[in-house]
Amino acid sequence: AQSVTQPDIHITVSEGASLELRCNYSYGATPYLFWYVQSPGQGLQLLLKYFSGDTLVQGIKGFEAEFKRSQSSFNLRKPSVHWSDAAEYFCAVARRDDKIIFGKGTRLHILP
Amino acid sequence: NAGVTQTPKFRVLKTGQSMTLLCAQDMNHEYMYWYRQDPGMGLRLIHYSVGEGTTAKGEVPDGYNVSRLKKQNFLLGLESAAPSQTSVYFCASSYSLGGSAENTEAFFGQGTRLTVV
Numbered sequence: 424a425q426s427v428t429q430p431d432i433h434i435t436v437s438e439g440a441s442l443e444l445r446c447n448y449s450y451g452a453t454p455y456l457f458w459y460v461q462s463p464g465q466g467l468q469l470l471l472k473y474f475s476g477d478t479l480v481q482g483i484k485g486f487e488a489e490f491k492r493s494q495s496s497f498n499l500r501k502p503s504v505h506w507s508d509a510a511e512y513f514c515a516v517a518r519r520d521d522k523i524i525f526g527k528g529t530r531l532h533i534l535p
Numbered sequence: 536n537a538g539v540t541q542t543p544k545f546r547v548l549k550t551g552q553s554m555t556l557l558c559a560q561d562m563n564h565e566y567m568y569w570y571r572q573d574p575g576m577g578l579r580l581i582h583y584s585v586g587e588g589t590t591a592k593g594e595v596p597d598g599y600n601v602s603r604l605k606k607q608n609f610l611l612g613l614e615s616a617a618p619s620q621t622s623v624y625f626c627a628s629s630y631s632l633g634g635s636a637e638n639t640e641a642f643f644g645q646g647t648r649l650t651v652v
Binding site: 429432457459465466467468469472513515522523524525526527528 | 566568570575576577578579580583591593594625627629640641643644645646
């Protein structure tokens, strides 16, 4: 069965520092991969997605993610975080013609 | 373009009461989903639908029923609410995965906060 793991429940970084959020998936084939962000009290917004091709994917708000097949990972990165990036981030996985499964999320805290 | 709309946004139920949450999308999506979100548990899939007239169980289907009589609507029912069903419920919709990559993402509603006392 497909699954997605986000090992870090909470991450705290200083404003201006770089960020990497980890995501690992379990799947028999190359899945569709997503990162979503949820601001407090809001719904989820898509940051970026990967289906095929270039393994480095650019998203909105300055985020990027890299698909590494050998490590079954799809980590989210940002070179310099802003206070407005404080939110919960969800990695999700799906395969063709199937449902989308989400990880448990990583809550990002920003220190001023 | 309204996207995905959930009603109601808030609800308080007494144990044993029933209710229906409505999700409506205007993007002509085939797939629709109901998730619940609880602290530390992420988003857990309750039920989903791959098209009008079809439904399937997700990870946590017990205590819930769903119906997809029209393509644009996906209803989530609680027949006899329990305190364990206190949660925030999210509906989402998407095109069938495997179609055009540009169109393939899940769009979410704003959520329904349900409290069962």
